[in-house]
Amino acid sequence: MKIPFLILALLVSVGLIGLAQAVPPGLSVEFAPEDEGVVTFSGTSHYEAGMRCSSCHMSVFDVSRSARISFGDHRSDQFCFGCHDGEKAFGVRRNCGNCHEGG
Numbered sequence: 001m002k003i004p005f006l007i008l009a010l011l012v013s014v015g016l017i018g019l020a021q022a023v024p025p026g027l028s029v030e031f032a033p034e035d036e037g038v039v040t041f042s043g044t045s046h047y048e049a050g051m052r053c054s055s056c057h058m059s060v061f062d063v064s065r066s067a068r069i070s071f072g073d074h075r076s077d078q079f080c081f082g083c084h085d086g087e088k089a090f091g092v093r094r095n096c097g098n099c100h101e102g103g
């Protein structure tokens with residue numbers, strides 16, 4: 001079943017959809033690449049940095065666990081790296097460990 005995003009956001013905001021969801025404040029999404037440390041994306045820290053749902057959905061990320069992020073994307077303006085460019089937010093160079101566990 002595909003739930004339209006606005007309805008989903010509403011359900012999340014009134015608490016009908018709970019912990020299964022990932023990114024609203026308090027929740028997180030984990031990425032586990034095969035050849036690099038786990039990345040934990042925190043909804044809370046992005047909320048506190050002033051982001052709202054529309055900062056990422058539907059422009060940067062779908063509301064699903066479907067993103068396929070490659071190492072090549074790290075040098076593009078796709079996914080995380082549209083913001084994590086060293087200006088809007090910390091960039092990739094020398095900051096592997098900010099995102100990747102043990103990196």
Ligand code: HEC
Pocket residue numbers: 031032033034035036039067068069070071074080081084091092093094095096097098099100
């Ligand atoms: C802003 C956060 C962020 C930073 C900084 C970052 N990465 Fe990543 N990286 C990710 C995410 C998210 C993925 C996707 C993981 C997945 O989908 O399994 C990823 C995936 C990878 C992958 C796996 C790609 C694949 O095809 O499986 C490698 C290798 C990698 N990163 C290396 C690095 C290195 C080296 C650095 C530092 C130079 C770095 N990353 C910095 C977020 C980041």
Ligand code: HEC
Pocket residue numbers: 008009012020021022023024025029041046047051052053054055056057061062063064065066067068
């Ligand atoms: C800074 C970026 C960002 C913001 C802001 C953001 N999200 Fe997300 N959201 C993500 C990422 C990254 C994913 C995982 C995407 C993927 O794996 O393809 C995600 C996934 C989701 C999912 C699917 C989770 C799952 O496990 O299936 C939902 C639901 C969601 N977001 C709702 C929201 C709502 C509601 C808001 C506003 C309160 C919000 N998001 C704000 C980045 C963001």
Ligand code: HEC
Pocket residue numbers: 039040041042045046049051055056060079080081082083084088089090098099
């Ligand atoms: C819409 C812009 C935007 C997107 C997209 C985005 N971020 Fe961020 N992120 C920020 C800002 C702004 C901050 C706070 C400033 C800083 O730390 O440089 C931040 C902070 C962080 C932090 C430090 C705080 C913490 O949670 O430990 C991490 C780690 C991080 N982001 C990872 C990611 C990953 C991984 C992705 C992709 C899955 C991502 N971000 C996508 C804007 C974004």
